[in-house]
Amino acid sequence: MIKKNSLSFRIISHVLAITVFLFVVIISFNYYYSRTTIKESATENAIFLANNTVAKIEQILQPMEKIPAMVAALMEVQPIDRDSLFRIVKAIVENNETIYGAAIAFEPGFFPEKGRYFAPYAYRDGDQVETMSLGGQHYEYFFMDWYQIPKMLNRPYWTEPYFDEGGGNQLMATFSVPFYQIINGERTFAGIATVDLDLDWLTDIVSEVKIFESGYAFMLSGNGMAVTHPDRTMIMNKSVYSNAEEWNAPILREIGRDLREGISRFREYQLPGRANSWIYYRNLDSNLWAIAVVFPDKEMFAELHRMGTIIISLFILGLILLTMSTAGIVNRLASPLAHFADSARTIANGHFDQKLPEIKTKDEMKELHDAFSHMQDELARYVVNLKETTAAKEKIESELRIAREIQMAMIPHSFPPFPDLPQIDLYAILRSAKEVGGDLYDFFMIDKRFYFAIGDVSGKGVPASLFMAVTRTLLRSIADKESSAKGIMEGLNKSLASNNESNMFVTFFLGIIDLRTGIMQYANAGHNPPVIIKPDGQVRMFDKAKAIPLGLFEDFDFPELSLQLNEGDKIFAYTDGVNEAENQQEELFGDDRMLHIIQQNRDKHPKELILHLEEAVLSFVNDHTQSDDITMMTILYNGKT
Amino acid sequence: MNVTVITKDEHTVVALRGRLDTTQADAVEKEVVEILDQKHSHIIFDCKEMDYISSSGLRIFLIAQKRMMATGGQLKLCSLQAGIQEIFDMSGFSMIFSIFPDLESALNG
Numbered sequence: 001m002i003k004k005n006s007l008s009f010r011i012i013s014h015v016l017a018i019t020v021f022l023f024v025v026i027i028s029f030n031y032y033y034s035r036t037t038i039k040e041s042a043t044e045n046a047i048f049l050a051n052n053t054v055a056k057i058e059q060i061l062q063p064m065e066k067i068p069a070m071v072a073a074l075m076e077v078q079p080i081d082r083d084s085l086f087r088i089v090k091a092i093v094e095n096n097e098t099i100y101g102a103a104i105a106f107e108p109g110f111f112p113e114k115g116r117y118f119a120p121y122a123y124r125d126g127d128q129v130e131t132m133s134l135g136g137q138h139y140e141y142f143f144m145d146w147y148q149i150p151k152m153l154n155r156p157y158w159t160e161p162y163f164d165e166g167g168g169n170q171l172m173a174t175f176s177v178p179f180y181q182i183i184n185g186e187r188t189f190a191g192i193a194t195v196d197l198d199l200d201w202l203t204d205i206v207s208e209v210k211i212f213e214s215g216y217a218f219m220l221s222g223n224g225m226a227v228t229h230p231d232r233t234m235i236m237n238k239s240v241y242s243n244a245e246e247w248n249a250p251i252l253r254e255i256g257r258d259l260r261e262g263i264s265r266f267r268e269y270q271l272p273g274r275a276n277s278w279i280y281y282r283n284l285d286s287n288l289w290a291i292a293v294v295f296p297d298k299e300m301f302a303e304l305h306r307m308g309t310i311i312i313s314l315f316i317l318g319l320i321l322l323t324m325s326t327a328g329i330v331n332r333l334a335s336p337l338a339h340f341a342d343s344a345r346t347i348a349n350g351h352f353d354q355k356l357p358e359i360k361t362k363d364e365m366k367e368l369h370d371a372f373s374h375m376q377d378e379l380a381r382y383v384v385n386l387k388e389t390t391a392a393k394e395k396i397e398s399e400l401r402i403a404r405e406i407q408m409a410m411i412p413h414s415f416p417p418f419p420d421l422p423q424i425d426l427y428a429i430l431r432s433a434k435e436v437g438g439d440l441y442d443f444f445m446i447d448k449r450f451y452f453a454i455g456d457v458s459g460k461g462v463p464a465s466l467f468m469a470v471t472r473t474l475l476r477s478i479a480d481k482e483s484s485a486k487g488i489m490e491g492l493n494k495s496l497a498s499n500n501e502s503n504m505f506v507t508f509f510l511g512i513i514d515l516r517t518g519i520m521q522y523a524n525a526g527h528n529p530p531v532i533i534k535p536d537g538q539v540r541m542f543d544k545a546k547a548i549p550l551g552l553f554e555d556f557d558f559p560e561l562s563l564q565l566n567e568g569d570k571i572f573a574y575t576d577g578v579n580e581a582e583n584q585q586e587e588l589f590g591d592d593r594m595l596h597i598i599q600q601n602r603d604k605h606p607k608e609l610i611l612h613l614e615e616a617v618l619s620f621v622n623d624h625t626q627s628d629d630i631t632m633m634t635i636l637y638n639g640k641t
Numbered sequence: 642m643n644v645t646v647i648t649k650d651e652h653t654v655v656a657l658r659g660r661l662d663t664t665q666a667d668a669v670e671k672e673v674v675e676i677l678d679q680k681h682s683h684i685i686f687d688c689k690e691m692d693y694i695s696s697s698g699l700r701i702f703l704i705a706q707k708r709m710m711a712t713g714g715q716l717k718l719c720s721l722q723a724g725i726q727e728i729f730d731m732s733g734f735s736m737i738f739s740i741f742p743d744l745e746s747a748l749n750g
Contacts (some may be wrong), residue, residue, distance in 0.1 A: 503700055526732035545731060576696075
């Protein structure tokens with residue numbers, strides 16, 4: 001349907017190229033921009049989730065911290081009712097659901113009557129709250145973290161989370177607050193008040209965090225142990241530091257270090273063999289425990305990629321629709337062109353009435369149709385015209401050909417003309433240029449006198465040939481009445497000059513040889529002077545004319561000259577078609593060249609002399625168009641005999 | 642063929658340049674006849690740059706001469722190139738025209 005290089009192919013390929021280019025630019029920009037935005041919003045989201053989780057945890061932790069602090073404050077007020085202490089710890093546990101146990105542990109031997117260990121402790125046992133005193137040979141509580149560290153630090157302390165081994169594998173952490181008593185006026189460390197916190201609720205809060213498809217949160221203890229994690233096997237298993245070693249993942253060590261120093265950070269997070277992810281982590285406000293939010297990179301952009309896939313699919317669909325509709329439109333618009341081409345071919349074969357494709361629209365196609373139709377009409381008219389003009393031209397041409405034939409028939413051309421007159425031999429040619437011309441020659445005998453004439457009418461064409469015919473006719477009729485060259489010339493001139501509105505003229509040379517005496521009378525009316533060739537090799541031009549051409553002024557006086565001819569003398573007469581023949585370089589054949597060739601052929605018979613000259617002229621002119629008639633006549637006088 | 646006309650004192654100088662051959666003759670004739678129609682009393686044909694003349698060209702000069710003679714005006718030719726002078730001599734036209742060797746002598750003569 002769509003050929004390569006066809007109009008529709010080119011339009012469609014251009015439209016598609018531009019569309020695809022625009023689409024790629026827009027989509028690339030949009031993709032890049034969306035990616036940045038999504039990343040920013042994912043970061044914000046992760047930070048928000050982490051902060052929110054921290055806030056939720058703090059909301060529970062902070063009230064808990066107040067309980068041992070209050071107990072500690074109470075312990076600094078003396079005296080202490082030792083037995084009421086069991087009630088206090090019991091009440092604390094009973095009244096706080098999240099508290100698993102509470103203890104008030106004193107320095108060894110603080111109450112001498114109680115012995116080395118005194119630490120009232122309440123704890124949950126199923127639905128009951130039991131009390132007991134901690135301490136014994138197997139539980140030297142003074143050396144436990146929850147006791148020793150706050151004592152040394154002199155400040156409250158959260159222990160690392162741990163599994164309570166006694167009560168149902170509970171995840172717990174202990175908050176310890178040191179208390180003091182004034183002994184001998186000195187503020188002396190007296191013991192530690194604690195609460196044990198059941199940390200199961202932490203798992204609930206942290207596992208609530210969901211981000212993207214599989215994003216999650218987990219909590220780390222100050223030592224870098226997972227306190228909560230979606231993968232339960234990770235919980236309280238190994239610290240980030242040992243995982244860093246094991247998995248060859250230095251990033252875990254960096255995270256541990258950051259959290260120890262209280263630094264929060266959003267960063268790329270890739271564990272060996274796992275998908276590239278992003279992580280945000282921060283400490284709690286209360287202690288060095290930390291919340292981390294993790295989500296995979298590809299999920300962050302999953303929505304973007306899904307959108308991209310949809311957009312590209314839609315775009316491809318759009319391209320197909322665009323291609324089809326463009327092809328449809330272009331084909332519909334351009335289909336008349338093929339018909340026009342067919343019509344043009346048919347018209348070119350001469351069927352001007354070929355029906356053109358019908359155009360209903362008013363667009364450029366309509367203009368083309370109208371122009372075509374106009375061309376058809378014009379062609380038809382033109383061809384009719386052409387036929388007429390050709391016919392007319394052929395008619396004119398045939399008439400001109402006839403005119404030329406008549407013109408040529410007027411001059412004698414049977415040679416030798418007077419076989420029974422040994423005194424005279426002659427040869428002449430008139431080689432016309434393309435159109436009918438104005439050259440003429442003539443010769444005839446009247447009473448032993450030989451008349452010869454050569455002439456050249458100004459201009460060319462039918463006027464010149466008519467003028468020539470008139471001249472030739474007048475010459476014969478005047479020669480019947482006048483016998484002298486002068487008389488004939490003046491008679492000719494008078495006739496030609498009267499009513500010569502067009503100011504045409506003819507250069508004319510007339511010679512009359514009396515065969516009895518050899519005397520030649522002649523008159524020259526502005527014609528090229530003939531050449532006389534003597535048998536001794538002398539070649540010489542006649543003097544220039546003493547008179548103007550015939551036909552100019554009615555009463556002009558034409559002088560007559562005479563010359564004695566001897567046996568063997570030749571007279572060569574010609575028109576300017578010979579000496580003014582021109583070659584392509586616009587050089588003239590010239591008198592000198594003409595005389596030179598005559599000299600070379602001076603002994604030749606008139607016919608040979610003329611043929612040699614003609615050949616020389618033609619080869620000089622070569623390819624250049626012959627512009628003027630070429631006329632030559634040579635008369636050989638053989639003596640009186 | 643290029644024809645230009647300038648006026649010097651009472652003289653109208655018509656300068657002819659190029660080849661006055663048969664194909665050009667009709668156009669030149671028209672231009673010359675237009676100049677003649679303006680009835681100048683003194684006309685000089687300056688032929689300094691006229692390289693060629695055919696018999697049809699000669700006819701134009703002849704028309705001019707006849708018209709000037711009829712109106713009692715004066716026609717002069719000047720600065721004919723050698724080849725053209727020869728044509729004038731050969732055809733006897735030298736006898737019916739006043740021919741001057743250059744423009745200056747034509748203006749003064």
